[in-house]
Amino acid sequence: MSSVALLRGINLGKLNKVDMKSLKLLFEELGFQNVRTYIQTGNVIFDGGGCSEEKLEEALRNTYGFEIPVVVSPKAELEEISKNPVFLNDQTFVMFLRKEITNDELSILKGIVEDDFTVLHNRNLIIHHTKNYHQTKYTNNFFEKKLQMVSTARNKNTVNKILERM
Numbered sequence: 001m002s003s004v005a006l007l008r009g010i011n012l013g014k015l016n017k018v019d020m021k022s023l024k025l026l027f028e029e030l031g032f033q034n035v036r037t038y039i040q041t042g043n044v045i046f047d048g049g050g051c052s053e054e055k056l057e058e059a060l061r062n063t064y065g066f067e068i069p070v071v072v073s074p075k076a077e078l079e080e081i082s083k084n085p086v087f088l089n090d091q092t093f094v095m096f097l098r099k100e101i102t103n104d105e106l107s108i109l110k111g112i113v114e115d116d117f118t119v120l121h122n123r124n125l126i127i128h129h130t131k132n133y134h135q136t137k138y139t140n141n142f143f144e145k146k147l148q149m150v151s152t153a154r155n156k157n158t159v160n161k162i163l164e165r166m
Contacts, residue, residue, distance in 0.1 A: 007042025
């Protein structure tokens, strides 16, 4: 079974540098097969399972010396995301949430988020921005603060490219 580990906040300018070759090697050392990375922002595609997000974060912290939040998503979830009507729009992003949101949290979001969005499996928030990502207030930071949980965002093109490589 293929999955992707989505790392948050690496290789942003001079901050939190992580070499993709060493990242691939780390995942292989953790016992994953067919490990490959996609772009420098921390997308590690692999086969196999059995490692929690917390264990991955611990291995990353021990290897690189700083905190790297991780959200793991199986191929089946990405396939479902890619078929969702909201995802088919331009300027679409997916906020991969660390844990499931509650119905109360979803109600709060529906009351404050004006852009079209949907949530799959209570942990994949697909949003179609009416403004570009750098002009909207509905960024990954917005959702992390409102939901009080780790998340990481990927645009539509990145999600599609990851799926192609799975």
